[in-house]
Amino acid sequence: MIAxxxxxxxxxxxxxxxxxxxxxxxxxxxxxxxxAAEGLGLPALVSLDHDWPAIAASDPRRLQAADGAVxxxxxxxxxxxxxxxxxxxxxxxxxDRASVRVIGAARPDLLAAIQAFGPRHGAAFSVDxxxxxxxxxxxxxxALHGDFAVDAALWQRLCTRAEAYLVPESEISRRHAGSxxxxxxxxxxxxx
Numbered sequence: 001m002i003a004x005x006x007x008x009x010x011x012x013x014x015x016x017x018x019x020x021x022x023x024x025x026x027x028x029x030x031x032x033x034x035x036a037a038e039g040l041g042l043p044a045l046v047s048l049d050h051d052w053p054a055i056a057a058s059d060p061r062r063l064q065a066a067d068g069a070v071x072x073x074x075x076x077x078x079x080x081x082x083x084x085x086x087x088x089x090x091x092x093x094x095x096d097r098a099s100v101r102v103i104g105a106a107r108p109d110l111l112a113a114i115q116a117f118g119p120r121h122g123a124a125f126s127v128d129x130x131x132x133x134x135x136x137x138x139x140x141x142x143a144l145h146g147d148f149a150v151d152a153a154l155w156q157r158l159c160t161r162a163e164a165y166l167v168p169e170s171e172i173s174r175r176h177a178g179s180x181x182x183x184x185x186x187x188x189x190x191x192x
Contacts, residue, residue, distance in 0.1 A: 002155060003147040009035055009045070015162035016048065020056040029082035037078065037113035038148055044078065045150060047107055049157050051076055054106055065100065072105040080105055081114060088134040089121045099133040 013034050017027040037044035058079040063070060065087050072080045091098035102111060111127045118125040124137040
């Protein structure tokens, strides 16, 4: 086991998630869900490693709420979590209580990470199986502190996957940070 700071985890998880073809802005919310789950002792990093193909293939634009339910259609719970949080917060703006059934989520055990998002929205979230509930609450936001204890082999696999997001080092990349290249790969001069 190694001790991993939250900053290290955030940077690495974000680099991994940026490789998914999601709409702009969804990656930070899912990064927050992964870190919240891991901070609560849930196996989010293990799931990110093991379930990566399903996570990357998830399309958060497909999520819809109808008749008190969110149909995930097999989408990973950590990808659906930001939508569920937003939906419950919107409903709390009109009522003191809100709930939704989550149908067809892969890894529904990770829905429990929603508990970490309640205080910042003036709410308390709870999960009972696939039923997610929220009530208004005046609890102060509680920051998750401390390091994560992560299996060294797992962390190495995640770092390797995260490095795929980075541009490969080359002579041109070393000389021209901020420069642009033409379509044929030749130096097109300073872009700035």
